[in-house]
Ligand SMILES: Nc1ncnc2c1ncn2[C@@H]1O[C@H](COP(=O)(O)OP(=O)(O)OP(=O)(O)O)[C@@H](O)[C@H]1O
């Protein structure tokens with residue numbers, strides 16, 4: 001037995017991907033066939049001039065906006081029904097701090113990212129029950 005940590009493989013499958021994404025407001029098409037794919041451990045920056053559609057894409061990813069028909073949004077390779085439900089993608093780890101009026105001043109950066117995902121009493125009880133169950137399975141195996 002060795003203390004050395006050996007990483008045998010890195011999962012390159014995208015956790016999140018969206019393709020063929022367009023968005024039209026009225027007569028103005030803001031997004032033209034945009035694609036984005038994010039694999040575990042990756043950091044991406046959306047860069048573009050004011051009004052180029054960065055926030056619009058992010059709002060589509062969290063269900064605030066519905067894209068034009070034809071977009072292909074997947075989380076862990078599972079196709080999402082559009083518009084996505086905020087709770088569904090949040091539970092899968094998609095979280096956004098919006099640029100406008102999006103911050104709660106007296107919370108930390110980490111807490112702002114987690115807003116909406118704090119355990120409620122019911123969820124906390126479920127999580128505790130699940131943890132106990134996991135522990136007993138581990139202890140028994
Ligand atoms: N709800 C809306 N209704 C109509 N037009 C909108 C709406 N939301 C955004 N737009 C328009 O879509 C375009 C893209 O806006 P968006 O906010 O996505 O740009 P952005 O790249 O995030 O800009 P910024 O760098 O200023 O944050 C802009 O022309 C904006 O006016």
Ligand SMILES: [Mg+2]
Nearest residue numbers: 054055056099
């Ligand atoms: Mg923006």
